[in-house]
Amino acid sequence: MNGQTVHFDRNAPVGIFDSGVGGLTVMRQIRRLLPQEHLIYLGDTARVPYGTKSPETVIRYATRCAQTLTVRGIKLLVVACNTASAYALDALRAALPVPIIGVVEPGAQAAVRSTHSGKIGVIGTPGTVRSGAYERAIRQLAPDARVFLQACPLFVPLAEEGWVRGDVPFLAANRYLGRLKQRQVDTLVLGCTHYPLLRGVIGKVMGPDVSLVDSARETARETRRILSAAGLIRNNGRPGKNLFLVTDNPNTFSGTGARFWGHPLEHVEWVDLNP
């Protein structure tokens, strides 16, 4: 928070960003827990995905997204993208005067609470896996934990295509997850906001004894904790509003996004991050 003392208005919105539609699974959990908050979501759909891009590029994009939300007067920023959380959180915290929550730490906490054997699997984009962020976060909480990582690059396009059941996603999951099954992990972190849509096939491959950890719920709880601790919960009895900003065509976002958000998306506006 850069050493400054900044006072926030409890009626100010919470800002949430992701590379595309995936972060809507996080926003959905936040909306469920905090029905009175105003929420502004930014999906960087003109430059999606982040998960296959380099740290430098992800940091550059994440910073522009965070700035765009900050100038709208948000009281808290949720980085609802695992790759951006893994690579850019320190840079964002150094640069911006708002409290910032990523999805990696809440996911790591939930995994450590869930595991009995201490063997934890983490699946994510190539970027998230390469960053080592989950491994660091888990071992800070549980130094003896053994963490096994696996990148699953096809899961994002499968989820966006809506192929979340049937033989293609099942065989892909089987191929990606074989090594983690062999390692007998008892907990698997779904380290990408798209993956909860594939929970069915992932659970089928891993079997009933493996707990699947979805960072979205944990991140929503962390959001409530931080707002509450700061006295910034909005509770004036009226439901909060949702606003969606995207960097590419709003109509495409509304179409794909509805699957992630669970209802049709209204109030989707285009913003330019490279004016």
Next chain:
Amino acid sequence: MNGQTVHFDRNAPVGIFDSGVGGLTVMRQIRRLLPQEHLIYLGDTARVPYGTKSPETVIRYATRCAQTLTVRGIKLLVVACNTASAYALDALRAALPVPIIGVVEPGAQAAVRSTHSGKIGVIGTPGTVRSGAYERAIRQLAPDARVFLQACPLFVPLAEEGWVRGDVPFLAANRYLGRLKQRQVDTLVLGCTHYPLLRGVIGKVMGPDVSLVDSARETARETRRILSAAGLIRNNGRPGKNLFLVTDNPNTFSGTGARFWGHPLEHVEWVDLNP
């Protein structure tokens, strides 16, 4: 060409751009046919893919790529990306003072030459399919042709992941291509530069009686024709040089790109399109 008269140097390089690595399949064919040309390739890897993005965004990105190559003094520009060719060719031709070749027209010409029944299938990204560019180009050459289009969004990530053989790509191809088989097309245009890597499974699904048209070869022939007609073929007996520019990390590009280029990639440099 904007009405200007511009004189080009036959020793100037040919510029080629794509959203990422896919256009290397086109550059490879150009290198094969024109061993003495200097070639500069630009892969917009920081913003890849284009195929799922809107026309406005693709035109904006394609224009920046084309400008970046034009200032390096190219004598000809090859738009080695189907989505950019489908959406942006007119805008680029209006804006830039170099001759410009896309991949759609050469692909359409090859399809019309190949078909006997007049029933032509075209597969591509959602953007290429939505644009209607192949249908227009084919029907201009063969007004009675019947054109059947199919978007195959998972083919690009499958090719980039290197999953080009085995059950996952086969089942995906089966699902995407079923309708085109029912229509009994006798020719199928691989309307995305990534798809030649999946030629094996696509051919297996479509069967031996369907000709697969790969725009890359056709585009290389068109490049030679245009340079030759303009007296701009470089033929001083020495082999041409290759230079690769990318907007994201050069190392990642070298890794994935080698599969598309057929050899290890040397001379890969980073460029910033948003200075």
